Amino acid sequence: MPTARPDHQRRLLDLQARDTTIDRIRHQAAVLRSDPEIAAAQERTTQAQAERETAQTELTAAEEALAAAEGAVEQVATRIARNQQRLDAGTGSSKDLTALQHEIGTLSGRRSELEDEELTVMERVETAQADLDRTTGSAAEATGALGDLTTVRDGRLSELSGEFEREKKARAEVLADIDDAALVSLYEKLRSTHDGVGVAPLQGSRCGGCMLELNPKDLAAIRAAAEDAVVRCEECGRILVRS
Ligand SMILES: [Zn+2]
Incomplete structure (x- = not known):
């Protein structure tokens, strides 16, 4: 399992928020142009x-x-x-x-x-x-x-x-704050195949990306994982960030 500093993982959510906004702006501009x-x-x-x-x-x-x-x-x-x-x-x-x-x-x-x-x-x-x-x-x-x-x-x-x-x-x-090429690269790769969303927060027992409840076994494994472990949603495959 890849690892990354927990603060870098949390900052990845900010990167996602910016990218989501940039995607929305691009889409709105395209709609306006056509x-x-x-x-x-x-x-x-x-x-x-x-x-x-x-x-x-x-x-x-x-x-x-x-x-x-x-x-x-x-x-x-x-x-x-x-x-x-x-x-x-x-x-x-x-x-x-x-x-x-x-x-x-x-x-x-x-x-x-x-x-x-x-x-x-x-x-x-x-x-x-x-x-x-x-x-x-x-x-x-x-x-x-x-x-x-x-x-x-x-x-x-x-x-x-x-x-x-x-x-x-x-x-x-x-991006400068994250300073972790491997983490960003994984995020970008997931973003390109997951509707522009590569990372999501773990919200209770639910993935904030696909919105599905994780099964108790997976949830327990995620909670037990080391703080710097980069964990993924078993349902959608996105990076899950624990708060
Ligand atoms: Zn998910």
């Missing part, structure tokens, strides 16, 4: 920004279509005005003037059609602008919500980081 709420907010933000991009593209296309429609109306209006001027001047044969008048009639019909098309395109621009306004609002809202969640999480992570550093420092101090 927060499903933030992942969902991130996804909503990405989607809202993509919808805004689509709306922006449509508005640009609609505005280009409107400019083209306005240009087409203007072109016909210019031709009508030019023909009207020639008609008003009254120069040319009556046959020419009749032809001019006929062309003005045709062009006016064309202008009316083009103006209808222009109105349709104006409605398209209005719809696109409304979509852009709406999606811009949604994107800003999603981005803001994500930012709020991230700020809270980062604040909590920062607190945990501070707590972690303090615990690590405290653990190093405890």
Whole structure:
């Protein structure tokens, strides 16, 4: 049976307490980093920004279509005005003037059609602008919500980081007190195979690690063992520290 100074054995319980805290901090940080709420907010933000991009593209296309429609109306209006001027001047044969008048009639019909098309395109621009306004609002809202969640999480992570550093420092101090490589090595080995708990106090007749009652024979043997004997729980195998 390995031996270790009784005060070193008792200090091992302090090391366990620090390690348990460090494990908890690591776990909490991992949970925060993989927060499903933030992942969902991130996804909503990405989607809202993509919808805004689509709306922006449509508005640009609609505005280009409107400019083209306005240009087409203007072109016909210019031709009508030019023909009207020639008609008003009254120069040319009556046959020419009749032809001019006929062309003005045709062009006016064309202008009316083009103006209808222009109105349709104006409605398209209005719809696109409304979509852009709406999606811009949604994107800003999603981005803001994500930012709020991230700020809270980062604040909590920062607190945990501070707590972690303090615990690590405290653990190093405890480890320096123990100064027994064989005992610490046994503890670490047990910790790695026993859910992070390598040592436990003997609480009455119960193991503080697995919480099982020791049978009277084992208990008697533990009580009879030398003070510096490193005893183990017969049930779970953890180091048992007698107080
Ligand atoms: Zn046990």
